[in-house]
Amino acid sequence: MMSGGGGGGGxxxxxxxxxxxxxxxxxxxxxxxEAALTEFLSSLMDYTPTIPDELVEHYLGRSGFHCxxxxxxxxxxxxxxxxxSDIASDSLQHCKARVAAPIKDNxxxxxxxxxxxxxxxxxxxxxxxxxxxxxxPEYFADSPSAGMAPSTREE
Amino acid sequence: xxxxxxxxxxxxxxxxIPRRFQAAVSAVSTAxxxxxxxxxxxxxxxxxxxxxxxxxxxxxxxxxxxxFAEAHGRTExxxxxxxLALEDHALDGFPGASDPARPVLCSGALTELARxxxxxxxxxxxxxxxxxxxxxxxxxxxxxxAAAEREPPLRHVPHWLPRFPEGWEERFRGRGEAAAKxxxxxxxxxxxxxxxxAAARREPPLRHAPHWRPRFAEGWEERLRLRGRGEAAAKxxxxxxxxxxxxxxxxxxxxxRSSVPENREKVLFRLGDKRQRRRQALPPEKxxxxxxxxxxxxxxxx
Numbered sequence: 001m002m003s004g005g006g007g008g009g010g011x012x013x014x015x016x017x018x019x020x021x022x023x024x025x026x027x028x029x030x031x032x033x034e035a036a037l038t039e040f041l042s043s044l045m046d047y048t049p050t051i052p053d054e055l056v057e058h059y060l061g062r063s064g065f066h067c068x069x070x071x072x073x074x075x076x077x078x079x080x081x082x083x084x085s086d087i088a089s090d091s092l093q094h095c096k097a098r099v100a101a102p103i104k105d106n107x108x109x110x111x112x113x114x115x116x117x118x119x120x121x122x123x124x125x126x127x128x129x130x131x132x133x134x135x136x137p138e139y140f141a142d143s144p145s146a147g148m149a150p151s152t153r154e155e
Numbered sequence: 156x157x158x159x160x161x162x163x164x165x166x167x168x169x170x171x172i173p174r175r176f177q178a179a180v181s182a183v184s185t186a187x188x189x190x191x192x193x194x195x196x197x198x199x200x201x202x203x204x205x206x207x208x209x210x211x212x213x214x215x216x217x218x219x220x221x222x223f224a225e226a227h228g229r230t231e232x233x234x235x236x237x238x239l240a241l242e243d244h245a246l247d248g249f250p251g252a253s254d255p256a257r258p259v260l261c262s263g264a265l266t267e268l269a270r271x272x273x274x275x276x277x278x279x280x281x282x283x284x285x286x287x288x289x290x291x292x293x294x295x296x297x298x299x300x301a302a303a304e305r306e307p308p309l310r311h312v313p314h315w316l317p318r319f320p321e322g323w324e325e326r327f328r329g330r331g332e333a334a335a336k337x338x339x340x341x342x343x344x345x346x347x348x349x350x351x352x353a354a355a356r357r358e359p360p361l362r363h364a365p366h367w368r369p370r371f372a373e374g375w376e377e378r379l380r381l382r383g384r385g386e387a388a389a390k391x392x393x394x395x396x397x398x399x400x401x402x403x404x405x406x407x408x409x410x411x412r413s414s415v416p417e418n419r420e421k422v423l424f425r426l427g428d429k430r431q432r433r434r435q436a437l438p439p440e441k442x443x444x445x446x447x448x449x450x451x452x453x454x455x456x457x
Contacts, residue, residue: 033258033260033261034260034261036261037234037260037261037265040265040268040269040272041234043272044272047272050184050187050188050191051181051184051188051209051213052180052184055177055180055181055184056213058177059177059210059213059214059217060213060214060216060217061217062214062217063214063215063217063218063221064217064218064221065216065217065218065220065221065232066231067231067232067233068231069233069234071234072232072233072234072237075234075237075268076213076216076217076237077213078268078271078272079216079241079244079268080209080212080213080216081188081271081275082267082268082271083209083212083244084185084188084189084205084209085188085191085192085271085275087205087208088188088189088192088193088194089192089193092192092193092194115195115196116193116194116195116196117194117195117196117197117198118189118194118196118197118198118201118202118205119198119201120198120200120201120204123201123204123205127208130246131246132208134204134208136200136204
C-alpha cells in the first residue's frame with residue numbers, strides 16, 4: 001500500500017540513514033515496522049484531526065510543501081494537535097500550581113478549579129519549554145480591570 | 156518558498172485563504188484543542204497567540220520536510236521526509252533518537268504520535284471549509300495585454316502587465332478635470348510663483364536660503380515682523396472679520412461685532428495661520444479676487 005500510494009518515492013526513495021540498518025533478521029522486522037506504519041497512516045484517515053485539512057494545506061503551501069497525499073497532511077495535522085495539547089497540559093499544570101500554592105480558604109479554591117482560564121502568563125511559561133519566546137506587555141490601561149490579578153479577570 | 160509548482164493547479168491548491176479567515180479558523184481549532192485538554196476559557200490574546208504559534212509550527216514542519224526532500228533530490232516530500240521533520244522538531248527528544256542507524260519509518264516520534272491518536276478523542280471541525288478543486292485551473296483574475304492581444308494604450312506600459320480595466324479613460328479624465336479646475340485660477344500664476352532666486356537674478360535676503368529655492372513673496376519682511384509681534388492678528392482682523400464670524404457662529408454675519416469675543420482670539424489664530432500659509436504660497440497679486448472667495452468657501456464648509 002505504501003509503494004502503491006501517491007505519496008511519492010515511498011520507502012525505496014530517500015530513506016536517509018535508515019537504509020544502513022540491520023539487513024538479515026531485520027528484514028522481517030522492517031516489514032513489520034512498515035506494516036505498523038501503514039496501519040497507523042490508514043488509521044489516520046479514520047480519525048479526523050481537530051485542525052481542518054484545508055487549513056493545514058494552506059499553511060504547508062506557504063512553506064513550499066506540496067503533497068497530494070492526504071495522509072501526510074493528516075500526519076502533520078495530528079502532530080500539530082499533539083504539540084498544542086502538550087502546551088495546553090503544561091500550562092494547565094502551571095495554572096493549577098498557581099491555584100494550589102497560596103493557601104486560601106477552601107471555598108474560594110473550588111470555583112477556580114471548575115473554571116480554568118488560559119492566561120498569557122501560563123502560556124508563555126509553557127511555550128518557553130517548547131522553544132517559543134512569547135512576551136506579553138503587562139497591561140494597557142484602557143479598562144477598569146487593567147492591572148488586576150489575572151485570575152480575577154475572566155473573558 | 157520551496158520549489159515552484161509544476162502544474163497550474165498546484166499553485167491554486169496552495170493559494171489564498173484570506174488572512175483573517177485563516178486566523179479565525181485556527182483560533183477555533185485551537186480553542187477546541189484547549190477545551191479537550193481541560194480548559195473552559197481562555198484569554199483572547201492568549202488564544203490568538205497560541206493559534207498563531209500553531210500556524211507557524213505547521214509551516215515549520217512543512218519547511219523542514221520540503222528541505223529534506225530537496226536534499227534527496229526530490230521536489231515532493233514523502234512520508235520519510237515528514238518523519239525526519241517531526242524528529243527534528245521533537246525538542247524533548249523521542250525514544251531511539253540516539254541510534255544513528257535507526258529506521259526512519261518506525262521512529263519513536265511516530266510511535267508517540269500513534270499513542271496520542273489512540274488516546275485522544277476525536278473532535279472534528281464543525282463546518283466544511285472552502286477549497287479550490289485541484290483540477291479547476293488557476294484563475295488569475297486578470298489578463299495581460301499580450302494574452303488579450305491588445306496594444307497597451309500608453310507607450311511606457313509593457314505588454315506583459317495586466318490589462319487596464321474598462322472605462323479607465325473616463326475615470327482618469329474625470330479625475331484630471333477636477334484637479335485642473337482647482338488649478339485654473341492659479342494656473343498661470345503657479346509658474347510665476349515658483350521662480351527661484353537664481354532665475355530672478357536676485358540674491359536671497361537671508362544667508363541660509365539657497366538660491367535655487369523659490370523667491371520669497373513680496374512683502375515677506377513686513378508680514379514676518381508683524382506676526383512675530385502678534386499684530387498680525389490685529390491686522391488680519393479687519394480683512395478677515397467676516398470670515399471669522401462665519402466660523403464662530405455658524406451663520407452668516409456681515410459685520411464682525413456680534414461674534415463671541417472670548418473665542419475670537421482662538422478662532423482668529425487658527426484662521427490667521429491658514430491665511431498666512433496660503434498667502435506665502437502665492438504672490439500677493441493673486442490674493443484678492445478669486446482666491447479670497449475660495450478661502451471663504453472652504454472655511455465655511457469646515
